[in-house]
Amino acid sequence: MTPEQILARRAWRQMALRDEEYHRLVEMLGRHPNWTELGMFAVLWSEHCAYKHSRLHLGQLPTEAEWVLVGPGENAGVLDVGEEMAVAFRIESHNHPIAVEPYQGAATGVGGIIRDVLAMGARPIALLDSLRFGPPEEPRCRYTFAGVVSGIAGYGNCVGVPTVGGELYFEEPYRHNPLCNVMCIGILPRSRLRRARAAGIGNSVILVGSRTGRDGIHGATFASEELDERSEERRPAVQVGDPFTEKLLIEACLELVERELVVGIQDMGAAGITSSCAETAARAGTGMRIDLDRVPLREEGMTPYEIMLSESQERMLIIAPRGKEEAVLEVCRRWGLEGAVIGEVTGDGHLKVFWRGELVADVPVKALAAGAPVYDAPASPPSDLEQRWRVPSLPEPTDCGEVLKLLLRSPSLAHKSWVWEQYDHMVQVNTVVLPGADAAVLRLKGTRKGIAASCDGNGRYTYLDPYRGAVLAVAEACRNVSCVGARPLGITNCLNFGNPEKPDVMWSFREVVRGMADACRALGVPVTGGNVSFYxxxxxxxVYPTPVVGAVGLLERIEERVPSVFPGPGYRIALLGSTRAWLQGSEYLKVMYQLVAGRPPEVDLRLERAVQQVCRAAARRGLLASAHDCAEGGLAVTLAESCFSPEPVGASVKLPPELGNAAGLFGEGPSRVVVSFAPQAESRLRALCVEHGVGLLLLGWTVAEARLQIRCEDRVLVDEDVGGLMAEWQNALPSLMG
Amino acid sequence: MRYMVRVLVKFKAGVADPQGRTILAALHSLGYEGVRDVRAGKLFELVVEGTDEDAVRSRVEEMCGRLLANPVLEDYEVSVLRALAGEGR
Amino acid sequence: MKFGVVVFPGSNCDADCYWVIERVLRQPVRYLWHGDGEIPDVDCVILPGGFSYGDYLRAGAIARFSPIMRAVAQFAANGGLVLGICNGFQILLEAGLLPGAMRPNDSLRFRCCPTWLKVERYDTPFTCAVPRGRTLRIPIAHFEGNYYADPQQLRQLQRERQVVFRYATRDGRVVPEANPNGSLDNIAGIVNRAGNVLGMMPHPERCAEAVLGGEDGRYVFESLIAYWQQKAGDGPR
Structure with missing residues (x-):
C-alpha cells in the first residue's frame, strides 16, 4: 500500500491508531509514512508499548531510595543488596494471550519476563505468578486455569528457573478476561549491570536466538484492544514458546556479559526488532542502521513490514563493541544459537531500515520511542460505587466450625499445592522457604543473606474501593515479606484494568495509583517498574481493577527467617498489631452469601509500618517461632493454616468478647499477624511491641493434640480436628480439577 | 460399521515448531544432511462406528475441531483407513 | 575424589551438582562439555537433571547421541562410576546403559515434591554410606519418571538385584500410595549389572544442605566418596 492509499483508506484505523495520532506522526515525520513505517508507529504507539493513558499518573509513584540502582524505564528494576550483589526484578502481564491460548500464552509470558531480567545482566533465579480466573465450576475456566498452570510449568521448568510463589483467585469478572501476571527475580554482581542502550557510534547491532517468523505480528496492538468475537480471527498473533532456546539464550547472554562483549542488551518482546532498536537507540541518544537481509528468517517471502513487527520469541538484541562481532558470534555458536550482525549504531538519531539495497523505513527514534501522545482521559467514579458499600444486616453463623471448613475449601483460600507441585520450585538449590508460606525465601549463594518475595492484590477490595484496595495490596505484599523477617526493598506493580477510555475505569486506575503512591511512601518502599495492562x-x-504488587525483601541472615506455621506444642499464640477486622469485602461474605459488598477498611499506615518493623526486629532477635499474615478468611483461617505444619499442631485459643463473633473470626483487616513464640520470649517481644506502639494480644497456646479450639467466654466457637480441616483445605483444588 | 481412522495433528504452517527444529538439528548432527525440514506432530488411531465413510469422516473432523487438535495452533488430517470386519478389533 | 558434571544443551541441574560437590562435599569438580569426545581424569561422571534438547521427541532421546555419551559409555565399561539424576537417568536409559524406559507420569502432570526412598541395597558405590534401615527423604521434579521395563527386563532387574531405590512411605513401606508417578514396582533408581552406573529420578543434590530443609541427599555423594577412598586404600595408590 502506498502512502496515498494509506491516506485514502485511513489504513491506520485498522492498526488501532486514532486519526489525531496519525496526524501527529505525520507532523513528526514531516511527511506521510509508508506502510512499514506506519506499522512501526502503530505498534510502538500502542497502549501496550507507549503507556498513553497511564504515563501521566504513574509519575506519582515514588521510585527512589539509596539502594535503588535502576528504577523504572529499563527492562527491570535493580536493587543493591550489599556485598557487591544486586537483585533485578519485574512483573509483566500476559492476559490477552492466555485468553486465546492458555498454554502458549502463559509460556511465552514466562519467557518474556525472564528475558527482561536477563537484559539487566542478571541470572534469573525465581519466578512468581499471580493468576485470576472465572469460577472454577465452569469447565471453560478450569480449562484456562489448567492450561495456564501447565504453560508456566512447561516453560519455567524447562528453562531451569524455579517458580517459588504467587497467588490465585477465582472471581466472576475474570471469566472472559483471565489474568496472568508473571514476576521474575534475578541476581547479578553489581559490576555486570547492563543497560538497554545502543551507545557508541559504529558499534554493532547483533540479533541472537530464534529465527524471525510471521508469528505475533501486531501482538502489542492486540493487547491494546478489548476482546470480542473478532479476537478469534486474529489468533495468528499467538506465539509458541521455546524454552530450550531460552535456556541457551540465558547461558549465552550471561557469558557475553561476563566476557565484556556487551555494550547494551535488550529483550525483543512486543514489536520485536522495531521496539528493541528504537528503544535502545532512544535511550542512548543515537540512531541505528539495520539491514533486513541479514536477519535470519524462519519463513520465506517475508516483507520488511513483517520482519520489523514480528514478535517471534526467544530473541535478544545485543549492542557489541565494534571489532568484537566474531567473538560474540562464537559464543552464540558454542551454545548452538544463531547470531547475526544486522546493523550498526549511528549518530543521526534515525532508525534507517534497508531491504534488498533499498531504504524501506527512515524514522527519528525519538518520535517512535517517545513521541506517542499522553492522554489525560476523563475519569469519574462508577455511579453505583456507594451502592457497592451497602451490606445488608446478616445473622451470626450458628456453626463456626462449618463456616471455617467452607472457607478453607473456597478455591481462592484452599491449599495451592495442586498448582505449585507442577512447578519445579527447587532447581538452582536456593529455595529455602517453599511455596505456600507468606513469602518465598531464596538464599543468596556466597553470602549469608536471603531474598524474600511475595505477590499480592485482592481485586475485590479494589473493585469496592480502588484507593483503599491499592493501599491494602501494597501493605499486604510488604507485610508478607516482613512476616518471614525480611525488609521490603522495592516493589514492582502490574496494573490490570478494563478500557481506560471509559471514565469509571480511568477513575479506578487513578485511585489505585494514588493509593499505591501513598502506601509506598508511608512504608518507605520504592516502585522500580512494572507494567500496565488495559482493555x-x-x-x-x-475485570475488577486488579493491581498486583510484587515485593522483594532482604534478609541479612538467612538463619533469621521465620516459618509461617506453628513449630510444635508449648508455644504462646498471639495476635500482633491491630485487633480490628471487618466483614466488608471479605471472603466470608462471598462464600456464605455470594456477596461482593462493603467498603474495605482503611489502612493506618503508621501502624502498618510499625507492625512490620516489629516482625522484622523480632525475627532478627530470634523471638518468633512463627508468623503468619492474617489475611483473607480472617483470624480463624489464619489460625487453622498456622496449625497445618507437616506434623499437624493443635491450638487452644480464647478470644476476647469483642472478637467472639463473625467479624472477629472471619473478618479481614490490615496490620495483623498471628505469631507464636516460646514463653520465655514473651517479655522481650512485649517490650519490642511497646517500643513501637504495637499491640500484642495473647490468644492461647499451641497444644500436642491436633485440634483447633477457639473459645470466647463460655462459648466454644470452633472445635475441630486439625487433620480434618487440613483435608478440606488440601483436597479442594484437586477435587475440582479431577 | 466400524472404521479405522487415522488422525494426524501438527502445528499450522507459519507457527514456530521448536520440537521439529531441534529434531532437525539433531538429524543433521547425526549426518543426515539431506533433511530439509521436520514438523513434529501427534498421531491418533481411532476405531469409530458409523453408517458410511463420509459420516465417519465428518464426525472425526468434528472431534478434531473440539478436542484432538488445538485449532489455535494446529492443523489436522483425517484419513479413514478401512472398514473393520465383525465385532472385534 | 574428582568429579565431572556433564553439560548438555538444556541441562539445568549441572550447576546445582557442581555447587554441592564443590561447596558442600569440598571435592574437586569440573564441567564436561557435551561436544567433547573424551573424559578427562575424573573418578565419577554425573549426568545432571534438566531438559537436554528441551526434552523434545523424548526425554534424553537426542542427548544420548552427544559425543560425550560415547565417552561415558567407554568410561562405564572400564568400571568408572556414573551417576545419572533425573534427565541424566533418562539419558542413560535412552543410551542403553541401563535397562527400561520412562513414560510420562500417570497423573500426566509434572510433579515436584518430596519423596521417601527405601534403600534396597547398601552394597553399591552410591549407597554404602547410608545408615541401615534409614528411609531417605529426597525430592523429585519430573514429567517423565514413570519407569517401565518389559517382563523379561524386570525379571532380570530382580534377579540381579539392580533396584536400588523404591518410592516408599516414611517408614519404608513400598505401597502404591507412596508411588508419585506410576513407576513399575515403585522403582526410583536402578544400577547396571556391574553396579557402577546408577540412574535415579529423585534429586540428591537438592537436599544436601540443612538450609534447604534436608540433608539426606548427601548420603549418595558421601557413599561415592567413601567407596572411592576404600578402593583407593585397597589399591596401589
Missing amino acids: NESPAGP
Whole structure:
C-alpha cells in the first residue's frame, strides 16, 4: 500500500491508531509514512508499548531510595543488596494471550519476563505468578486455569528457573478476561549491570536466538484492544514458546556479559526488532542502521513490514563493541544459537531500515520511542460505587466450625499445592522457604543473606474501593515479606484494568495509583517498574481493577527467617498489631452469601509500618517461632493454616468478647499477624511491641493434640480436628480439577 | 460399521515448531544432511462406528475441531483407513 | 575424589551438582562439555537433571547421541562410576546403559515434591554410606519418571538385584500410595549389572544442605566418596 492509499483508506484505523495520532506522526515525520513505517508507529504507539493513558499518573509513584540502582524505564528494576550483589526484578502481564491460548500464552509470558531480567545482566533465579480466573465450576475456566498452570510449568521448568510463589483467585469478572501476571527475580554482581542502550557510534547491532517468523505480528496492538468475537480471527498473533532456546539464550547472554562483549542488551518482546532498536537507540541518544537481509528468517517471502513487527520469541538484541562481532558470534555458536550482525549504531538519531539495497523505513527514534501522545482521559467514579458499600444486616453463623471448613475449601483460600507441585520450585538449590508460606525465601549463594518475595492484590477490595484496595495490596505484599523477617526493598506493580477510555475505569486506575503512591511512601518502599495492562474487558464488562504488587525483601541472615506455621506444642499464640477486622469485602461474605459488598477498611499506615518493623526486629532477635499474615478468611483461617505444619499442631485459643463473633473470626483487616513464640520470649517481644506502639494480644497456646479450639467466654466457637480441616483445605483444588 | 481412522495433528504452517527444529538439528548432527525440514506432530488411531465413510469422516473432523487438535495452533488430517470386519478389533 | 558434571544443551541441574560437590562435599569438580569426545581424569561422571534438547521427541532421546555419551559409555565399561539424576537417568536409559524406559507420569502432570526412598541395597558405590534401615527423604521434579521395563527386563532387574531405590512411605513401606508417578514396582533408581552406573529420578543434590530443609541427599555423594577412598586404600595408590 502506498502512502496515498494509506491516506485514502485511513489504513491506520485498522492498526488501532486514532486519526489525531496519525496526524501527529505525520507532523513528526514531516511527511506521510509508508506502510512499514506506519506499522512501526502503530505498534510502538500502542497502549501496550507507549503507556498513553497511564504515563501521566504513574509519575506519582515514588521510585527512589539509596539502594535503588535502576528504577523504572529499563527492562527491570535493580536493587543493591550489599556485598557487591544486586537483585533485578519485574512483573509483566500476559492476559490477552492466555485468553486465546492458555498454554502458549502463559509460556511465552514466562519467557518474556525472564528475558527482561536477563537484559539487566542478571541470572534469573525465581519466578512468581499471580493468576485470576472465572469460577472454577465452569469447565471453560478450569480449562484456562489448567492450561495456564501447565504453560508456566512447561516453560519455567524447562528453562531451569524455579517458580517459588504467587497467588490465585477465582472471581466472576475474570471469566472472559483471565489474568496472568508473571514476576521474575534475578541476581547479578553489581559490576555486570547492563543497560538497554545502543551507545557508541559504529558499534554493532547483533540479533541472537530464534529465527524471525510471521508469528505475533501486531501482538502489542492486540493487547491494546478489548476482546470480542473478532479476537478469534486474529489468533495468528499467538506465539509458541521455546524454552530450550531460552535456556541457551540465558547461558549465552550471561557469558557475553561476563566476557565484556556487551555494550547494551535488550529483550525483543512486543514489536520485536522495531521496539528493541528504537528503544535502545532512544535511550542512548543515537540512531541505528539495520539491514533486513541479514536477519535470519524462519519463513520465506517475508516483507520488511513483517520482519520489523514480528514478535517471534526467544530473541535478544545485543549492542557489541565494534571489532568484537566474531567473538560474540562464537559464543552464540558454542551454545548452538544463531547470531547475526544486522546493523550498526549511528549518530543521526534515525532508525534507517534497508531491504534488498533499498531504504524501506527512515524514522527519528525519538518520535517512535517517545513521541506517542499522553492522554489525560476523563475519569469519574462508577455511579453505583456507594451502592457497592451497602451490606445488608446478616445473622451470626450458628456453626463456626462449618463456616471455617467452607472457607478453607473456597478455591481462592484452599491449599495451592495442586498448582505449585507442577512447578519445579527447587532447581538452582536456593529455595529455602517453599511455596505456600507468606513469602518465598531464596538464599543468596556466597553470602549469608536471603531474598524474600511475595505477590499480592485482592481485586475485590479494589473493585469496592480502588484507593483503599491499592493501599491494602501494597501493605499486604510488604507485610508478607516482613512476616518471614525480611525488609521490603522495592516493589514492582502490574496494573490490570478494563478500557481506560471509559471514565469509571480511568477513575479506578487513578485511585489505585494514588493509593499505591501513598502506601509506598508511608512504608518507605520504592516502585522500580512494572507494567500496565488495559482493555481487560469483554462485552460482559471489565475485570475488577486488579493491581498486583510484587515485593522483594532482604534478609541479612538467612538463619533469621521465620516459618509461617506453628513449630510444635508449648508455644504462646498471639495476635500482633491491630485487633480490628471487618466483614466488608471479605471472603466470608462471598462464600456464605455470594456477596461482593462493603467498603474495605482503611489502612493506618503508621501502624502498618510499625507492625512490620516489629516482625522484622523480632525475627532478627530470634523471638518468633512463627508468623503468619492474617489475611483473607480472617483470624480463624489464619489460625487453622498456622496449625497445618507437616506434623499437624493443635491450638487452644480464647478470644476476647469483642472478637467472639463473625467479624472477629472471619473478618479481614490490615496490620495483623498471628505469631507464636516460646514463653520465655514473651517479655522481650512485649517490650519490642511497646517500643513501637504495637499491640500484642495473647490468644492461647499451641497444644500436642491436633485440634483447633477457639473459645470466647463460655462459648466454644470452633472445635475441630486439625487433620480434618487440613483435608478440606488440601483436597479442594484437586477435587475440582479431577 | 466400524472404521479405522487415522488422525494426524501438527502445528499450522507459519507457527514456530521448536520440537521439529531441534529434531532437525539433531538429524543433521547425526549426518543426515539431506533433511530439509521436520514438523513434529501427534498421531491418533481411532476405531469409530458409523453408517458410511463420509459420516465417519465428518464426525472425526468434528472431534478434531473440539478436542484432538488445538485449532489455535494446529492443523489436522483425517484419513479413514478401512472398514473393520465383525465385532472385534 | 574428582568429579565431572556433564553439560548438555538444556541441562539445568549441572550447576546445582557442581555447587554441592564443590561447596558442600569440598571435592574437586569440573564441567564436561557435551561436544567433547573424551573424559578427562575424573573418578565419577554425573549426568545432571534438566531438559537436554528441551526434552523434545523424548526425554534424553537426542542427548544420548552427544559425543560425550560415547565417552561415558567407554568410561562405564572400564568400571568408572556414573551417576545419572533425573534427565541424566533418562539419558542413560535412552543410551542403553541401563535397562527400561520412562513414560510420562500417570497423573500426566509434572510433579515436584518430596519423596521417601527405601534403600534396597547398601552394597553399591552410591549407597554404602547410608545408615541401615534409614528411609531417605529426597525430592523429585519430573514429567517423565514413570519407569517401565518389559517382563523379561524386570525379571532380570530382580534377579540381579539392580533396584536400588523404591518410592516408599516414611517408614519404608513400598505401597502404591507412596508411588508419585506410576513407576513399575515403585522403582526410583536402578544400577547396571556391574553396579557402577546408577540412574535415579529423585534429586540428591537438592537436599544436601540443612538450609534447604534436608540433608539426606548427601548420603549418595558421601557413599561415592567413601567407596572411592576404600578402593583407593585397597589399591596401589
